[in-house]
Amino acid sequence: xxxxxxxxxxxxxxxxxxxxxxxxxxxxxxxxxxxxxxxxxxxxxxxxxxxxxxxxxxxxxxxxxxxxxxxxxxxxxxxxxxxxxxxxxxxxxxxxxxxxxxxxxxxxxxxxxxxxxxxxxxxxxxxxxxxxxxxxxxxxxxxxxxxxxxxxxxxxxxxxxxxxxxxxxxxxxxxxxxxxxxxxxxxxxxxxxxxxxxxxxxxxxxxxxxxxxxxxxxxxxxxxxxxxxxxxxxxxxxxxxxxxxxxxxxxxxxxxxxxxxxxxxxxxxxxxxxxxxxxxxxxxxxxxxxxxxxxxxxxxxxxxxxxxxxxxxxxxxxxxxxxxxxxxxxxxxxxxxxxxxxxxxxxxxxxxxxxxxxxxxxxxxxxxxx
Amino acid sequence: xxxxxxxxxxxxxxxxxxxxxxxxxxxxxxxxxxxxxxxxxxxxxxxxxxxxxxxxxxxxxxxxxxxxxxxxxxxxxxxxxxxxxxxxxxxxxxxxxxxxxxxxxxxxxxxxxxxxxxxxxxxxxxxxxxxxxxxxxxxxxxxxxxxxxxxxxxxxxxxxxxxxxxxxxxxxxxxxxxxxxxxxxxxxxxxxxxxxxxxxxxxxxxxxxxxxxxxxxxxxxxxxxxxxxxxxxxxxxxxxxxxxxxxxxxxxxxxxxxxxxxxxxxxxxxxxxxxxxxxxxxxxxxxxxxxxxxxxxxxxxxxxxxxxxxxxxxxxxxxxxxxxxxxxxxxxxxxxxxxxxxxxxxxxxxxxxxxxxxxxxxxxxxxxxxxxxxxxxxxxxxxxxxxxxxxxxxxxxxxxxxxxxxxxxxxxxxxxxxxxxxxxxxxxxxxxxxxxxxxxxxxxxxxxxxxxxxxxxxxxxxxxxxxxxxxxxxxxxxxxxxxxxxxxxxxxxxxxxxxxxxxxxxxxxxxxxxxxxxxxxxxxxxxxxxxx
Numbered sequence: 098x099x100x101x102x103x104x105x106x107x108x109x110x111x112x113x114x115x116x117x118x119x120x121x122x123x124x125x126x127x128x129x130x131x132x133x134x135x136x137x138x139x140x141x142x143x144x145x146x147x148x149x150x151x152x153x154x155x156x157x158x159x160x161x162x163x164x165x166x167x168x169x170x171x172x173x174x175x176x177x178x179x180x181x182x183x184x185x186x187x188x189x190x191x192x193x194x195x196x197x198x199x200x201x202x203x204x205x206x207x208x209x210x211x212x213x214x215x216x217x218x219x220x221x222x223x224x225x226x227x228x229x230x231x232x233x234x235x236x237x238x239x240x241x242x243x244x245x246x247x248x249x250x251x252x253x254x255x256x257x258x259x260x261x262x263x264x265x266x267x268x269x270x271x272x273x274x275x276x277x278x279x280x281x282x283x284x285x286x287x288x289x290x291x292x293x294x295x296x297x298x299x300x301x302x303x304x305x306x307x308x309x310x311x312x313x314x315x316x317x318x319x320x321x322x323x324x325x326x327x328x329x330x331x332x333x334x335x336x337x338x339x340x341x342x343x344x345x346x347x348x349x350x351x352x353x354x355x356x357x358x359x360x361x362x363x364x365x366x367x368x369x370x371x372x373x374x375x376x377x378x379x380x381x382x383x384x385x386x387x388x389x390x391x392x393x394x395x396x397x398x399x400x401x402x403x404x405x406x407x408x409x410x411x412x413x414x415x416x417x418x419x420x421x422x423x424x425x426x427x428x429x430x431x432x433x434x435x436x437x438x439x440x441x442x443x444x445x446x447x448x449x450x451x452x453x454x455x456x457x458x459x460x461x462x463x464x465x466x467x
Numbered sequence: 468x469x470x471x472x473x474x475x476x477x478x479x480x481x482x483x484x485x486x487x488x489x490x491x492x493x494x495x496x497x498x499x500x501x502x503x504x505x506x507x508x509x510x511x512x513x514x515x516x517x518x519x520x521x522x523x524x525x526x527x528x529x530x531x532x533x534x535x536x537x538x539x540x541x542x543x544x545x546x547x548x549x550x551x552x553x554x555x556x557x558x559x560x561x562x563x564x565x566x567x568x569x570x571x572x573x574x575x576x577x578x579x580x581x582x583x584x585x586x587x588x589x590x591x592x593x594x595x596x597x598x599x600x601x602x603x604x605x606x607x608x609x610x611x612x613x614x615x616x617x618x619x620x621x622x623x624x625x626x627x628x629x630x631x632x633x634x635x636x637x638x639x640x641x642x643x644x645x646x647x648x649x650x651x652x653x654x655x656x657x658x659x660x661x662x663x664x665x666x667x668x669x670x671x672x673x674x675x676x677x678x679x680x681x682x683x684x685x686x687x688x689x690x691x692x693x694x695x696x697x698x699x700x701x702x703x704x705x706x707x708x709x710x711x712x713x714x715x716x717x718x719x720x721x722x723x724x725x726x727x728x729x730x731x732x733x734x735x736x737x738x739x740x741x742x743x744x745x746x747x748x749x750x751x752x753x754x755x756x757x758x759x760x761x762x763x764x765x766x767x768x769x770x771x772x773x774x775x776x777x778x779x780x781x782x783x784x785x786x787x788x789x790x791x792x793x794x795x796x797x798x799x800x801x802x803x804x805x806x807x808x809x810x811x812x813x814x815x816x817x818x819x820x821x822x823x824x825x826x827x828x829x830x831x832x833x834x835x836x837x838x839x840x841x842x843x844x845x846x847x848x849x850x851x852x853x854x855x856x857x858x859x860x861x862x863x864x865x866x867x868x869x870x871x872x873x874x875x876x877x878x879x880x881x882x883x884x885x886x887x888x889x890x891x892x893x894x895x896x897x898x899x900x901x902x903x904x905x906x907x908x909x910x911x912x913x914x915x916x917x918x919x920x921x922x923x924x925x926x927x928x929x930x931x932x933x934x935x936x937x938x939x940x941x942x943x944x945x946x947x948x949x950x951x952x953x954x955x956x957x958x959x960x961x962x963x964x965x966x967x968x969x970x971x972x973x974x975x976x977x978x979x980x981x982x983x984x985x986x987x988x989x990x991x992x993x994x995x996x997x998x999x
Contacts, residue, residue: 155724206635206777300947307961310582310897318624319661319871321879366889374870396624402661402871402879410688413866417858420669420703429863433812437692445684445693448711452681452878 104309313380315394320405328366329381331393340391341383347390351376351400357390372406406449470847473695473802473813476707476854477835478677480654481508481821482619484935485534485986489543493751496948500538502553502760504597505585506934507825510832512600513588518839519607525839525888526851529601529821530613530654533641534933536598537986540645545595552589555760556582556748557725562737562761570777571763577780598645605646611853613652614642617987620932621883623661624872626896629903630932632667634996637929637987639671645991651675651855656934657883658682658709658818658874665868669702673889673969675854676706677818678869681878683708685870695805695813697858698867705858712801713817716794717828725828728766729782732775733827737761760953762829787830793835807827814857815849818874875938885914894957895932902928903962906995909967919981920972921992924963926984931956961983 315329327346331337346355346367358369362381371377377399381394415427484505505696511529520715531539538544542693559579566575603633604610616622617637625631635653642650653673655664660678668676675697682790683694683706690698694708717723724730738746738759747754765783798815824831842851858864875882902924912918931945931953939949959980966972 300885301951302947303951304958306894307955308952310893314625314897316892318880318884320881320884321877324881326884326889326892328889330893366893400871401661403687404879406685407689412688412691414863415699415703415866416697416862417674417697417703417705417864419861420699424703424784426699426701426703426866427476428866432865433863437810438808441693441805441808448680448693449684451711452684 138254178374186258226456241391251361313394315379317377317379317396317399319371319399319401320368322402323371324368325371325377325379325399325401327369327379327381329362329394329395330365331362331381334362337383337393342382342383345390347380347382347392349378349380371401373401469589470810471850472806473815473968474801474850474852475798475802475842476526476814476816476852476857477838478530478613478654478816478818478854479511479780480530480532480615480818480823481535482530482532482615483535483538483616483822484933485537485984487538487541487544487985488983493547495751496528496945497544497547497759498551498757500535500544501548501823501926502826503535504539504548504589505552505555505582505830506760507822508597509585509588510606510825511821511835512597513584513834514836515604515833516752518836519604519609521840524851525609525843525844526611526697526853526856527609527650527839528613528853530615530652530830531598531601531645532615532619532654532656534618534972536641536645536988539598541985542595549586549590549595552582552586554749556586557625558759558761566763573780574763574778576772603845611652611855612642612650613654614638614650614657615654617641618929618933619656619935620929621659621880621934621937622664622925623659623873623880624884624892625899625932627899628667629906629930629995629997630899631664632670633925634932635667635671635673635927637990638676639673639974639989640989640991643677650785652677652853656870657879657938659883659934660706660869660873661867662868664712665700665704665706666702666885669700669704673704674675675858676704677816677854678708679872679874679878680708680709680711680714682706682869682872686867687870688867690865690867692811692813692865694808695809695815696811696861697814697854697864698869699864700868701866705854705864707814707854708869709815709818709874710815713794713798716797717817717819717823724794724834725831727768727769727786727790727934729779729786730766731762731778731783731829732764732766732772733762733829735762735764735772735775735970737763744941755773771876783830784833786833791834791841794834794838794839795846795849797851799846802849807836814852814854816854820964837950882941882944883934883937884954885941888937891953892935894953898928898931898957898960898964902960902992902995903997905964905967906992907997910996911994916972916974917967918992920963923977923981923984924960924967925990925992925995927956927960927963927980928987929990930984930986931960956984 232294309330309332311330311332312333313329315327317325317327321324341362343359344357346360346369347357348369349355349357350372352375358367360367360381362383379396379399380392382390383392384390412432414432415426420426481503483499486496486499487496488497510786515525515527531603556579556873558974559575559582561576563579565574566572588600589597601610601612605612615638616634618634620630620634622631622634625634638653639650642648649672651674653668653671653676655676657676658679660676660682667672683690683698688705690696694710697705699705710807715722716726719726736758738750738757738761740763744761746756749759750757763778765778767775801815803812805815825833828834839851842849852860872878873880873882904926906921906935909917909921912921931950936949936953939945963977963980964973966976
């Protein structure tokens with residue numbers, strides 16, 4: 098069971114990653130630049146490597162999609178899918194029309210054999226081609242205006258561009274997914290044609306949140322007994338840059354220790370080592386040229402979880418039902434029970450060493466590690 | 468009773484985040500609720516009713532979280548569940564025909580029967596609201612229902628005490644709304660405890676809570692009886708710790724019961740196996756293949772998904788009964804050993820995610836019912852109890868403060884605070900502070916529109932605080948959806964807050980958002996007001 102679960106998990110994971118990638122690439126010019134050389138090839142290569150790579154994470158090492166289990170059925174499905182989507186003749190005529198196909202095919206050569214390319218061509222749907230053209234057109238526009246991509250722009254790229262892939266007020270989850278916007282995410286050279294006709298979920302990350310909330314702020318949170326997470330906002334960081342020789346988080350512990358952790362203020366957050374069961378006062382500030390420390394913001398005092406045992410002290414007992422909110426509970430003079438045996442104490446000590454267990458939680462669609 | 472050696476408290480934590488999208492005719496994530504109802508909540512309800520009918524004395528503790536209760540009581544989602552169910556019932560009619568004379572015949576009939584029975588229970592018996600069933604069972608004294616924080620917010624990572632108080636009190640009031648009395652037990656979201664939380668819970672009148680094993684073993688001072696007796700926080704709340712042994716027997720995907728070869732395989736689903744044209748009418752409108760909950764194969768062993776063997780319902784049922792035998796035998800041995808070495812009657816508290824039973828481990832509800840039957844008929848050493856009952860019977864307990872902990876991977880807060888999700892806290896904290904400031908300023912607000920706006924702000928804040936989003940960002944599965952929900956609620960919060968501050972809430976916008984995020988109609992924004 099473990100193997101089957103992880104196998105599927107891994108393949109699902111690969112799917113999600115890929116799906117998330119697409120809109121991200123469309124977001125920033127920077128990303129586009131990064132990818133431009135690889136144009137259409139990259140996602141294809143990625144997909145291929147994802148398909149190969151995914152099972153490596155799995156226990157048994159060979160993930161096979163459920164559909165692959167029935168090659169006969171899959172073949173039938175493939176025929177059907179192609180038939181539904183488009184007659185072969187139409188595909189051929191469409192291919193003639195689309196100029197960028199040549200470029201796309203060149204790119205495909207890098208990852209697939211000629212035979213595979215032909216196969217891919219045959220199974221490509223209209224919307225896939227549209228998407229490929231769009232991707233090429235926008236990439237060309239942004240960073241590498243080649244004659245070929247310029248030629249594409251006025252013709253077909255305009256049509257899909259009119260449909261923004263992400264609408265801020267539209268929830269994700271597939272309800273209103275524009276299937277053709279996603280079909281193209283299927284990779285060229287994909288040898289499982291029955292998937293070609295099936296759309297992918299629609300991804301939407303919702304509205305953008307403000308970059309900052311104004312003013313200077315710092316907060317520190319305990320991640321576990323050994324780490325603190327701090328985040329901050331500093332107003333007018335650029336102006337302060339002239340005065341600040343270096344920036345630091347000043348940490349004062351409940352036991353009187355004080356030390357600085359040098360930071361890059363532009364990072365806006367930091368993980369720092371800590372000790373268990375300790376209180377921390379964290380401040381952010383900068384050192385001026387003379388070495389004076391100027392505090393910009395202070396975090397609320399926080400405490401890390403213990404993470405280790407407390408030496409046994411004399412036990413106190415109470416009647417749990419005598420407690421009243423807001424009042425100290427009256428102690429009971431002595432315990433009505435016997436004390437545990439040495440064997441029990443030894444078992445407890447063993448268990449403490451094995452802690453924490455970390456048996457996880459489940460959620461729909463995913464079961465946490467255990 | 469003289470032979471009693473120990474007590475066993477089985478606790479199931481039932482929770483789903485609030486997923487309700489009236490703006491769409493159908494919505495993928497709403498299926499979480501529908502699957503939960505068919506596979507977990509209805510079976511748990513039905514098995515308990517069987518036990519009551521058979522006269523079996525059992526004790527089960529369940530936390531039904533406020534968002535889950537709100538969804539189960541929501542007419543829109545109830546209607547959608549019936550539609551979902553009818554679609555599956557229709558599918559199974561075809562499937563029973565299609566699978567005739569194949570190794571899958573029995574399983575197909577089983578699904579048809581389960582779905583038909585689900586419809587009967589859900590619609591005819593409980594009038595579309597299964598909370599009626601849980602409320603009735605609680606009335607028998609066999610089931611104790613705990614509450615939880617408003618939206619399962621991760622309490623130790625909140626910034627202001629007001630936000631923590633509001634999460635606790637909104638949860639308690641919602642419990643009153645659905646179950647007609649104040650809750651006694653409080654399930655800490657993700658079992659996440661930090662010293663000080665118990666004081667806030669005590670003020671809300673809570674009597675007991677549950678922490679993970681190390682929360683008790685590393686408590687201050689060290690508890691004499693380990694996790695086998697509750698400790699009492701200085702605030703007066705009893706804290707129970709998770710028993711390691713019984714947890715592992717069920718949880719562990721390697722050694723645990725659910726990994727047994729004859730049990731149903733979760734990941735091989737008809738949604739992916741069936742011919743696309745045939746299955747398409749049963750998928751969502753976007754036509755993407757997804758799990759349909761119809762699974763014809765058994766775990767088989769460590770083999771590929773395509774090598775799984777057909778599922779045989781009778782074999783699995785028999786195995787569940789054998790596993791119940793094994794579980795009970797182990798608890799008896801454990802109780803016997805503890806009774807001899809502990810010096811008092813031990814409690815073994817075994818908490819699990821409710822969705823493990825039925826959704827992940829299909830045979831789980833049968834196993835659980837058999838455990839209670841066997842505890843009732845076959846032995847006297849182990850008594851099933853609820854935590855509240857145990858405290859009533861063994862009132863004197865040691866004073867100690869649990870250690871900060873959670874039941875997530877590595878035992879602390881990292882699952883909810885790491886590189887994938889730490890960005891949410893700056894936004895959540897800013898929203899908390901803004902909520903506190905506005906609630907304090909408008910404590911005695913009388914303007915109707917402004918009042919509505921303040922209440923909606925509180926709703927948006929608690930929805931954004933749901934620990935599920937941070938969890939999903941870490942483990943994956945529905946990461947874009949989790950990100951989107953966080954962004955969306957914080958954005959709606961910000962827009963309404965801006966409008967209140969400008970002095971003129973936009974009623975049109977407000978009505979729109981009120982229609983979408985309908986959770987907690989009873990919410991009181993003054994819970995966020997700073998104490999004078």
